[in-house]
Amino acid sequence: MTDKPRDYCGIFGIQNHPDAALLTYYGLHSLQHRGQESAGITTSYFDEEEERWIMPTHRDFGLVLNVFDDQNIFKEELKGRAAIGHNRYSTSGASKNPANIQPFRVHYRKGNIAIGHNGNLANAKQLRDRFREEGVLFQSTSDTELILHLISHSQKDTQLEQVLEALEQVEGAYSLVMLTDDKLIAVRDPNGFRPLALGKVDGSYCVASETCAFDIIDAEYIRDVEPGEVLVMDQESDADSEPESYFLEPEHGTDTSQCIFEYVYFSRPDSKIFGENVDKVRRNLGKYLAKEHPIDEMLTKETKHKPIVISVPDSSNTAALGYVHENQKLGRECKFEIGLIRNHYVGRTFISPGQKQREQKVRTKFNTVQGVIEGRSVIIVDDSIVRGTTSRYLVDMIRKSNPAEVHFLVSSPPIISPCYYGMDFPTPEELMANRYDRNIDDMAEEIGVDSLCYLSPDGLVNAVKEANVSPKGYCTACFTEDYPVPVNFGVEKEANEII
Structure with missing residues (x-):
């Protein structure tokens, strides 16, 4: 799930x-x-x-x-x-x-x-x-x-x-x-x-x-x-x-x-893939996220504390750091905080057949640090949103810690199409961006945040290419529906398993 x-x-x-x-x-x-x-x-x-x-x-x-x-x-x-x-x-x-x-x-x-x-x-x-x-x-x-x-x-x-x-x-x-x-x-x-x-x-x-x-x-x-x-x-x-x-x-x-999603989410930050360190590329994604969505343009409430940026651990950590660093470099007040704690000992044995069980599974994996979040303007950085269910549960948890406001930033564009080159995606109908016809305001309401912002497709490609000087190109099909190699779309996963 x-x-x-x-x-x-x-x-x-x-x-x-x-x-x-x-x-x-x-x-x-x-x-x-x-x-x-x-x-x-x-x-x-x-x-x-x-x-x-x-x-x-x-x-x-x-x-x-x-x-x-x-x-x-x-x-x-x-x-x-x-x-x-x-x-x-x-x-x-x-x-x-x-x-x-x-x-x-x-x-x-x-x-x-x-x-x-x-x-x-x-x-x-x-x-x-x-x-x-x-x-x-x-x-x-x-x-x-x-x-x-x-x-x-x-x-x-x-x-x-x-x-x-x-x-x-x-x-x-x-x-x-x-x-x-x-x-x-x-x-x-x-x-x-x-x-x-x-x-x-x-x-x-x-x-x-x-x-x-x-x-x-x-x-x-x-x-x-x-x-x-x-x-x-x-x-x-x-x-x-x-x-x-x-x-x-x-x-x-x-x-x-080359699969650009390897940089966004799959690969470990301490790895080098496609000729470049993953950590370096993810920090650059955060940098471009700050260029497209500066923190001061999102905030709507005055608080006595600096706004905080928290990541959804662990794959979003370095993108969040890149976002904070770029904002600070441009003189915008904010700081990185550990607002979500991940339990690394959650196995794959949890059975989650219904909504309550799915919500409980998220709670077994994440918990909030109330003293960090309470009274603050909180900006959550995550690498991607697929169905939106986990994002909604996380926002609900953060809201219970009484923040002043909650904004959600995604260091990749909306996912709108399946991958046929070795990733397991939900059907197009299950993808949140498709359910709401890519209406950002409706998606923000769905996950319960004051605002929702994505990195643009051009921003994603430019961020990766700036960090990795390799002249080779990237596949962005899950964000753009631009499939570089023709695919037989009649293939059913059950009958012809992808490995």
């Missing part, structure tokens, strides 16, 4: 390291925010006695700490010097199917291959229909499985050639880690929708959705995997040899379109 969009997963891979599975475990732990329903790790090693390659996999529902709670898993089960790992979210119905837990692993005529995927294939329905006509049996409802079928059906001579041919047939968003018997392959789609970074630790290459997964294992960030790049690392790969690199052609002639 979250009121935020969800990213579908985090991925990690490492080649040629004696503790490959253990380092993958730590990497997944740092990427836990990208998927909290299930986790899995696959390794690869050559069994001298059996004279064949073995690819053990351990995966289950739950958080990383729960799935890998027995240290013997790393000593006895997940052997080998290469590993890939995956954290997962899913659509509600498909989340109950254990066959959808990644990494997926298969054995076919060219050997073993395992895959972990972050994204969503835009042409999944066409591919699935084609395979059904050919009599192919499916083990899951995930579009990730389609990539494995494309590889196994290829008539190319080598496994790498088969992988490259398969990737030429898929469209949409895909950052991938693939493990063959002797290779780690990392892929980012030509549009570069989802992030993927290359690092090295103890002379071994590793890849991850975000660089925070490198920090926990003391790995060095080298660079991003480029849009359209296929990196191949074999067992001989080390820090002295560059991985092999191949490039895929852009789809439909479109330009790079």
